[in-house]
Amino acid sequence: MFDLSLPKLLVLAVIALVIFGPSELPAIAAQAGRALRDLRKIAESAKNDLREGLGPEFADFDVTDLHPKNFVRKHLMEGFDDDAEPQDVPPAHIGASADGPGDLAPGEAPPYDSEAT
Numbered sequence: 001m002f003d004l005s006l007p008k009l010l011v012l013a014v015i016a017l018v019i020f021g022p023s024e025l026p027a028i029a030a031q032a033g034r035a036l037r038d039l040r041k042i043a044e045s046a047k048n049d050l051r052e053g054l055g056p057e058f059a060d061f062d063v064t065d066l067h068p069k070n071f072v073r074k075h076l077m078e079g080f081d082d083d084a085e086p087q088d089v090p091p092a093h094i095g096a097s098a099d100g101p102g103d104l105a106p107g108e109a110p111p112y113d114s115e116a117t
Contacts, residue, residue: 016028047063050063
């Protein structure tokens with residue numbers, strides 16, 4: 001989400017060390033850890049309250065299913081790959097006809113349709 005790589009984290013650590021100093025940095029890191037732990041507890045409590053409020057019909061409900069990408073993948077794209085059976089027929093050539101392949105001879109102009117857009 002934030003795309004934090006190791007060099008970016010090191011730059012942030014150096015900036016924090018310069019701003020807060022080595023004496024206050026451990027206390028600030030501990031406070032940030034506690035805040036993150038409390039935030040996770042609140043989020044987990046909210047998910048549990050939502051599941052309890054929805055009832056047993058939605059016991060398999062997952063909050064990540066509400067993400068648009070996951071929603072589309074689960075509900076709209078479901079079954080497309082399962083229904084597809086491998087075909088032994090080679091792909092047809094463009095312009096192929098029943099009496100032979102649609103490959104053009106060297107120097108032959110492709111068919112032109114004036115009404116095509």
